[in-house]
Structures are given as structure tokens and as C-alpha cells.
Amino acid sequence: MTRFWQGLGTGLVVVCAAASADRWAAPLLAQAPGFKAPRTSWGDGKPDLSGIWQALGTANWNLEDHAAYGAPAAVLAVAGTVAAAPGGFGFVDGPIPYKPEALKQRQHNFENRWTLDPELKCYQAGLPRATYLPYPFQILQSNNKILVTYEYAKSSRTIHMDKKVAAPVPQYMGQSNGRWEGDSLVVEVTDFRDESWFDRAGNFHSDALKVTERFTLTSPYHMLYEATIDDAKTFTRPWKITVPLYKRIERNVQLMEFNCVPFSEDMIYGQWKRR
Amino acid sequence: MHQRLLTAFALSALIAAGAADLAAQKPSSPPRTPWGHPDLQGVWTSDEETGVPMERPEQYKNKPILEGKELEEYLKRRELERARNANFGGGITGAGPVHWYEWWGRKSARTSLITDPPDGRIPPLTPEAQKAEEARMKDWEAKVGDRGPADSWEDRELWDRCVMRHLPGVMFPGGYGNNAQIVQTPTHVAILNEMIHEVRVIPLDGRPHLSKSIRQWYGDSRARWDKNTLVVETINFKDMTDPRMDIGVRSRGAFPESFKIVERFTRMGPDTIQYEITRDDPKTWTRPWTAMLELKKTPGEYLFEYNCHEGNIGMENILSGARAEEKANPELLKRRAVRKAPGEESDDPDR
Amino acid sequence: MVGRLGLMIVASLVLGTGSAAAHHAFAAEFDAQKPVSLKGKVTKMDWINPHAWIHIDVTGADGSVEKWMIEGGAPNALLRRGFSKESLLPGTEISVTGFQAKNGTKRANGFNITLADGKVLFVGSSGIGAPYENQAPKDK
Numbered sequence A: 001m002t003r004f005w006q007g008l009g010t011g012l013v014v015v016c017a018a019a020s021a022d023r024w025a026a027p028l029l030a031q032a033p034g035f036k037a038p039r040t041s042w043g044d045g046k047p048d049l050s051g052i053w054q055a056l057g058t059a060n061w062n063l064e065d066h067a068a069y070g071a072p073a074a075v076l077a078v079a080g081t082v083a084a085a086p087g088g089f090g091f092v093d094g095p096i097p098y099k100p101e102a103l104k105q106r107q108h109n110f111e112n113r114w115t116l117d118p119e120l121k122c123y124q125a126g127l128p129r130a131t132y133l134p135y136p137f138q139i140l141q142s143n144n145k146i147l148v149t150y151e152y153a154k155s156s157r158t159i160h161m162d163k164k165v166a167a168p169v170p171q172y173m174g175q176s177n178g179r180w181e182g183d184s185l186v187v188e189v190t191d192f193r194d195e196s197w198f199d200r201a202g203n204f205h206s207d208a209l210k211v212t213e214r215f216t217l218t219s220p221y222h223m224l225y226e227a228t229i230d231d232a233k234t235f236t237r238p239w240k241i242t243v244p245l246y247k248r249i250e251r252n253v254q255l256m257e258f259n260c261v262p263f264s265e266d267m268i269y270g271q272w273k274r275r
Numbered sequence B: 001m002h003q004r005l006l007t008a009f010a011l012s013a014l015i016a017a018g019a020a021d022l023a024a025q026k027p028s029s030p031p032r033t034p035w036g037h038p039d040l041q042g043v044w045t046s047d048e049e050t051g052v053p054m055e056r057p058e059q060y061k062n063k064p065i066l067e068g069k070e071l072e073e074y075l076k077r078r079e080l081e082r083a084r085n086a087n088f089g090g091g092i093t094g095a096g097p098v099h100w101y102e103w104w105g106r107k108s109a110r111t112s113l114i115t116d117p118p119d120g121r122i123p124p125l126t127p128e129a130q131k132a133e134e135a136r137m138k139d140w141e142a143k144v145g146d147r148g149p150a151d152s153w154e155d156r157e158l159w160d161r162c163v164m165r166h167l168p169g170v171m172f173p174g175g176y177g178n179n180a181q182i183v184q185t186p187t188h189v190a191i192l193n194e195m196i197h198e199v200r201v202i203p204l205d206g207r208p209h210l211s212k213s214i215r216q217w218y219g220d221s222r223a224r225w226d227k228n229t230l231v232v233e234t235i236n237f238k239d240m241t242d243p244r245m246d247i248g249v250r251s252r253g254a255f256p257e258s259f260k261i262v263e264r265f266t267r268m269g270p271d272t273i274q275y276e277i278t279r280d281d282p283k284t285w286t287r288p289w290t291a292m293l294e295l296k297k298t299p300g301e302y303l304f305e306y307n308c309h310e311g312n313i314g315m316e317n318i319l320s321g322a323r324a325e326e327k328a329n330p331e332l333l334k335r336r337a338v339r340k341a342p343g344e345e346s347d348d349p350d351r
Numbered sequence C: 001m002v003g004r005l006g007l008m009i010v011a012s013l014v015l016g017t018g019s020a021a022a023h024h025a026f027a028a029e030f031d032a033q034k035p036v037s038l039k040g041k042v043t044k045m046d047w048i049n050p051h052a053w054i055h056i057d058v059t060g061a062d063g064s065v066e067k068w069m070i071e072g073g074a075p076n077a078l079l080r081r082g083f084s085k086e087s088l089l090p091g092t093e094i095s096v097t098g099f100q101a102k103n104g105t106k107r108a109n110g111f112n113i114t115l116a117d118g119k120v121l122f123v124g125s126s127g128i129g130a131p132y133e134n135q136a137p138k139d140k
Helices: A002-020 A073-083 A100-111 A261-272 B002-013 B019-023 B068-086 B127-144 B313-328 C002-013 C075-080
Strands: A051-055 A137-141 A145-150 A155-160 A175-181 A184-190 A210-219 A222-230 A239-247 B042-045 B114-116 B179-184 B188-193 B198-203 B220-226 B229-235 B260-269 B272-280 B289-297 C030-046 C053-059 C065-071 C093-101 C107-115
Touching: A145 B188, A261 B313, B188 B229, B198 B220, B313 C030, B313 C065, C030 C065, C030 C107, C053 C093, C065 C093
Parallel strands: A155 A175, C065 C107
Antiparallel strands: A051 A137, A051 A239, A137 A145, A145 A155, A175 A184, A184 A210, A210 A222, A222 A239, B042 B179, B042 B289, B114 B289, B179 B188, B188 B198, B220 B229, B229 B260, B260 B272, B272 B289, C030 C053, C030 C093, C053 C065, C093 C107
């Protein structure tokens, strides 16, 4: 018990120090003291990331610091409070470093987010956004591949661990090749198409995007997800998104079917319907 | 089951190409994952079975497998049928030229995918199912009978809309993209299908099915190992009342609440999985029936992303094209062209 | 409309195995009365599903440029035939015969696509001696 309080005390010190400086300065935030990630059952010595995970907070609404805000009147008239973005602190290491032209594009995206956001159209979300959508995802860690499958739009991606596999063509979910660095899974995701956004606020990227992800278990029920964004066409420098992930612990929890295509057709094709 | 497995194995051993390979396989000792389960992992294709009909044609009544001259003619006829459907020649808009498909040159000697009943035909529908189906048709006709082929996206098939395939249809080969990827862990098996980026994550831990109040397009699956065979049972299917969904009663039964499928995956050799699927609904059919596919390992490492909905420019073209036609010819709004039913042989080869 | 009901009953009795060709009804999308023959320079090859779209600039006799989109096959099938994202780079001259979209836009399905040297694009050999076979320019 004493160790717990000591650990908590240490944790509090770390958190306080971090709060007064950069929130994300301590990379192993909220790590349970003495925690070592459980290993896979077949003895390859690797941490076992398998399970169903989900992000909390407002990263998908807006990656940057923001107070609550609404939506165009026509949207609020139909959806009311559900259409409003809750306030949230940012999940990024400062304002996103857009190039000036790109910042104008972001502004345009934000102003037209209720028609342009690919999430509304049930388009596959790309990465890192698929990780922090308000839907769970499941990691299946096998001996030579790690499959990540997302409830949203029944999207998925295979992380190649046994060998590097090149992308044939650009894809919405990019191409994932991974390796272990200590107890962190590091994944290089490349070859993206350019249509996806990073959040509902219009933050976007070009086809030059490369994402480097780190997955690190920090307790039996928490995983830290870090994604470094590298896109020289859009941003002046690389920048990082950090999102804690929470394990879904309900008994017999499983991903549900969320085939959202039928929910998006009115929006996409409505103008061509016979009247 | 064992008897069926042996029969199926005997049949598959006769399949034209690679017959010698299969005869030498030892299905009783498949490779294993590091945690001791039979290893089914990798990307598998049903390409070789493209063109084999589900049900055995009358002319091959007692011949599950063809050989010699009869096989030669059968294969040639099948290939030319494919070519006719692809409509690469002539001056009409077809379903696209040769390079659009992956179904060329397939040599399976089987005359039906159905292995049980032995006559290769689907068992008859029960009177109850016939009645339910007719009622469903009448109801649909009353609701949408006067609609045009493209008044709305809902008049198009699930294919055109890039909504999804369905279970079990997704496991069966079509024009292209007939690939499935299997990923295993000690507690789950994931089956992914290239078209249309479908994924099933199936628990192995013996947990109960979801409650009956949750019904899904892909139902709800549970799996277990039966010696070296992965057995997957799926129930809780959604109600598919709209015939435009291209899922016939003989594919899904007439009563989704009692429809059940059982799939069996058995590694028969380094490059082959025997896939059997039994459909069972005592309210629809007088007995269960089983189809079998030989799945072959592909050299590919994973499935190509089939981002169908995201790139569905065709749907926009179809709807706006219909509106343009109506504008130019208002007569169309009064008298609709007859829309061919899904799967019906016609000049319009697209199904 | 009895005819329609009859067709639907036929549909329900025909086995829906999901083995359909997975294509749009092209007769619904393109117009058999509007054949097109185009020659242009590729500006972009969009490897999207269900069909790849080739963007070309077609220069008219008067020097004006029309931007056309040509529908191709599914990337998945093309990629497994050995073609790659390098197969049709911007700047490549192609000739296309096909049919224009019913909606009147500058879109057509790419029935026959040939390169400047006459080679037919994307055609591969199926190996059984069918009349439509061609030697494929297979690039990896």
C-alpha cells in the first residue's frame, strides 16, 4: 500500500511538472508504477496489445484547444445539441503548423465542415483519425501480423511485422509496416490518398503524408498512442498527436457492425434523386 | 461430417490442375501457430472456382466431376460464356473489357459448388417458405412496383451502392477480388474479404451469441476448433425484405430469425484450405445443404484496399444520367423500361 | 405491373450466391447511342474503386482543351495482372474508344484503350487460346 502512495506521489509530481510546462512533456504519462506490459502467450517476448480500445475526449471534434461551439443554423435546427462540439483541450503539441496557403484551406474546411467532412460520408477515416474516432477498434496481435480493425465503416489495416510490404497504390488507410522498439510498437504508415481529414474541424493533409505511430501499454487498461505527422506540402514541420486509449472492459465486449454507407447516401446522392 | 469431409476430399483430389498435389496432402497434420492452433493464416482466393455453378445443371445429373473431352467442352463453354458476359466485343456498352476481370482461364472440373445433397441441387423450399416469399414479393411490388430503375440509389443493388456484400455470398467468387485474409490469435479469428473491405472478428472463447434483439447484416459469429477444423456458426441475421438487395430466398432463406450457417475451414495442404458452408433453416428448406470451395493461397501479403464507396462515381453517373434522360424524354416518366432482375440472363450482362 | 413482379419472382428463385460481377449496370451509366473516340494526354490515373478513372486532356482541332474522365477496371484486378502505379503516368498519350455517360458530362467508359505505339492497354493473356487474347505489355 505504501508503494502505491509513493507511486501516486511520484505520479502527481510528474503531472504537476508537466502541467506547468508542455502537457505532453512526460512521455509515459500516467504510467502505473512498476507496470510491465503482459507478454503474448506464445513466448516471443513481445507486449500483447490485443483487445478492444477506444479514445475519450474531443480529439475527433477538434485536435486543437477550443471552447464549445455550434454549427450552421440549418444543422442545429435538425440536430440540436448533438451537432455542437464540446469544449476540449488539444491533443497536439501546440497550434498545428500549417503553411500559410494550407491554413486558408483549413479555414475553408472548417467553415464548410458539415458538407465536406469525409466522416459524414462514411469514408474510411485514414490514420491517425481512425484511432480516435468515437467508435471502438480491435487489435489482433498474431505471430507475424498485427490486424487493427475499426468498428467505424468496417475499416481495417494489416500492420506487417515480419517483412516490409510496399503499397501498390495510395490507399485511404495507407500502408502499415511495424517494428518493436523496446515495449513500444512503432508503425510507419505511408502512401495515403489525400481525401481524409484529421478531425471534424477541417484539419487535413496532402498525399505526401507519412505518419509514425507509437503504441505503448501504460497499465492493464491504458495505452498511449502517439502519431507524428510528416507532410512537407501542408505543414512547416512535423508535429505530434498524443491520445490515451482506454480498454473496453465490458464482459464479452465485441465490435458491433457499423456499416454507415446507407446513412450517408442521402447526403451524397440526394441532389440526383427523382423528384 | 467426417463422411462429407472424405467425400469432399475425394472430389477435390480430382480437380484438374494440381490433382497430384492434393492426393499427397496430409490433412491430419497442418502447420500450427506458435500457440498450437492449426494455421489458416494468409491470403486465400476462390478464383479457381469461378464459373462453377452453385447448382448442378440437369445435363450433368450424376457427375460431380467431369473429365476428358466432356471436361474440355465444359471449360470452353464456360469461358465463352464469361466472354459473352464481359461484352468486350461489339458496339454495345457492356460490363467492361477483358482486363476488368479475374475470372479468365479457370479450370475447376466441378459441376456444382453444392456437395450435399449429393445431387448438387438446393433442397426444395417448404410450403411455408414459398408462401412467405410470394407475400414478400407482393408487398414489395405494391410498395415500389412503379419505380424506375434509378429514381433513387435505393433502386440500385447493394453492389452498385457499394454498401456491402452479405454473408454467406461474400465468400463466393465473382468477377474479381475473390480474396479472403485470415488472421489468428489465441482468442479470436479474423476473416477479411477484399470486397468490400469486409471483416468478421470471431471469438473462440465459447461466449454466448449476442441477444436476439441484435441482428446484423453479417449476423453474429462464434468459432471453435474441432480437431483441425475451424467451425464458425453464425445466426442473428438481419431481415432482408427488399428483393432489390440481390439476396434471393435460396441464398438466405425466407426467415432470417431461424437462418443459420456453419462454416468449416480445414487446411488440406500448404496451399489449400477446404471451405465448406452449410445453410440450415428448417422453416425454409426440408434439410440443410452444403457447398464447398477450394481456397488457394495467394502470394500476396494482404488484401488490396477496395475503397468502393469512396470512389463510387458510377452511382452519381447512374442517377444523374437517369435525370438527364427524363428531362430529354418526359415520356420515360410515364412508361418505364423493363428492369432486368438480378441474376437474370439478358442482353445486359451485368448482374 | 405484372411484368415487374414476374421478374422479381424469377430473381428470388434464381440463386443469389453473391457471385455477381460486382459492377454497375453500365447500360444505366453509359449511353449506347453516344460512342466516343478520344485521343489525349493522361493528367492523372486515379486508382480508386470500384473503378479506376483516367483523367485526360483532349485537345481539339481549334486548340481548345477538354478534360475527360475515362472509366477503367478495378485497381485490384489490374494490380494482380502485374500493372502498377507506374503503368499510366501523366503525360502518356492514349486513344480511347467507349461510350459517353448518360448525364452528358465528359465521362466515358474506357472500352478500348491504346497507347501511342498501338499496344492495347491492360490486356493480359488468359492462357486458353480464346480469340480475344493479346500479348500484354506487362510492366512490374
